[in-house]
Amino acid sequence: MDLNEPEGPAGGEGPGQPEAGGKVSRLARRGKVLIGAVLAVILVSGLYLVNRYWIAPALRTQAMSGGDHPDAPPISLTDIGGKKLDLADYKGKVVVLDFWATWCGPCRIEIPGLVEMQDKYASQGFSVIGISLDDEPGSVVEFYKEFKMNYPVAVGNPRVGELYGGIFGLPTTFLIGRDGRIYAKHTGATNPAVIENEVQQLLAMSPTAENMSFKPGMTAGTASKIELGDPAAIDSEIPGLNLTKLTATQKETLKKQLGELKCSCGCNLSVLKCRQVDRACRFSLKVAKEQMEKILKSGV
């Protein structure tokens, strides 16, 4: 392959037909570019489809089966009826933990299916638990009555969401086994048959041993990787940062630096203040993490 070969106009045509040869050559070049582009588009589309429908689901299955089932973080709230709602009390039961909100359309179509499941499987050691992300319980109580909800519902708080890895889309549903481990996570309205299949698998499992043969349902791209929050970062004085690796001096340096940097989210606050008043701000979290890494690397 001679990469420096000059591009001749004739492209292998005879000397007797220079005009026709030039035209053909130009056409051929255009044709090559066009076909190359079309094939590139086909290749990229093909890779995208292979990734979306084959590689990604396989990776998710791999991630969610065979020993990658983390313990469900603790939840201790008061339900909308005023009773204590503690996830630890459900150990030994299969739990569908549903994060939802009254203003969320997709949650509204999913909840009747959960009500049916509660009816059907409660006697076998199963419960749905609803954690509403509404600001106040008034609308949740109304909704509870309207939808004839038959399982405990509490209004959540940011900390609960963060412990479960951050709730970025509603509904988000976690399937928790009798052993207290999370076996599946679905983001977005999910076909009730998928959740029911997972519930049946978990009901059949041992209450003490991890269920290695669990197969999460894979429909409509709702199955998500289970990534939980780090309690040390959640309860940190700079929310989102695990400061346990820093010395006292490094902590002070970090706070000073973040106090001097302006957050780019538009809040007009320092990065430190923004972290403290808006835990969900990703701009301040990114900068704060970068600064902490710098301090850790410098070792000063």
Added chain:
Amino acid sequence: MIPVVTACWDVKFKGTMMKRPKLNMKTFSFTCIFVCLAAPVAWAQTPEQVVKAKVEMASAVARPNSVVRAAVVVEVVPGYHINDHHPSLNYLIPTEVKLEPNPQVTGQDITYPKGEPKKFAFSDALLSVYQGTVRVDVALQLERKTPPGNYEVKGQLGYQACNDHACLPPASVPLLFSFKVVRRGAPARASQ
């Protein structure tokens, strides 16, 4: 990359009586660049920020007792929607521009566009929503005796976004309306 190289190398051209073409570096480079640029787009995950908003001032200069006009240009990423200011169902959270009180602003008029009726998998009824780019018009009435100077009015765009199968928690984007007030009779030219 094998299929791309093959495409540049082995293509047969009907009716041109050509020999097998040699590797064309232009074509090769083009396709390589194209694939490299396109691949990250194809694998892009859900965007972190689905709504962006910016303030466009009709004029950067105003006089006391006049009306300052601006538009909040809202961009919703494809695949997502935000609710109409007057949502179709009472449980939906409306899109709303809110301004912080400012002693130099005695009144405000905020005009929202009409939403587009759309059908979603999670609702039997058509929902009035905003998608793509929409403009919210804002008019601020200035105080009669506003002293000359530079002013900023802060505000925020509140919204709640969903796609066809999931909703994101309510969020807001900060807004800043900046303008200069000049004396009556002074030329109303924008100065940067």
